[in-house]
Amino acid sequence: MRIWLIIGALNGFLAVALGAFAAHGLRGSVPEADLTIFNTGAHYHLVHAVALVVVALVGLNAKGWPAKAAGILFLIGIVLFSGSLYFLGITGSRALVMITPVGGVAFLLGWLSLAMAGLRLKPTSN
Known part of the structure; x- marks a missing residue:
């Protein structure tokens, strides 16, 4: 599960870098509506980078495939939706807009997989 921590951290770095690029490099260069769309991608990217770190932590104690599936689905979502x-x-090209919802579905399935991983966690006694 260490790989999901590394992938999550690298995606967090990338999401912050792309958000900064939008704020400082794209502002004024692209229409405001396109900048808003780019920022939506960066927002979802960052949220799911954190989710990948959660996958790494949950995967330490969750048995079976759901945590790994969640990581794969979150990564697919980042590439397709945010990308x-x-x-x-x-x-400004809409050539890839048909894959955006596929990425969104991958995010949704990733969250369901993470919930399933949570169900497989061993209860702790406090």
């Missing part, structure tokens, strides 16, 4: 919004925000 397509980044592309649209920078280029």
Whole structure:
């Protein structure tokens, strides 16, 4: 599960870097609507980078496939959902908009998989 911590941390770095790029490099260079779309991609990217770190932590104690599936689905969601919004925000092209919802579905399935992983956690006594 260490790999999900590394992937999550690197994606957190990338999401913050892309958010800064939007704020300082794109503002004034692209239409405001496209900048908003780009920022939506960065927001979802950062949220799911944190989710990948949670996957790493949950995966330490959860048995079976759900935690790993959640990580894979979150990563697919980042690439498809956030990636397509980044592309649209920078280029103004809607060529990839059909994959955006696929990324959104991957995010949703990732959250369900993470919930299933939570159900497999061993209860702790306090």
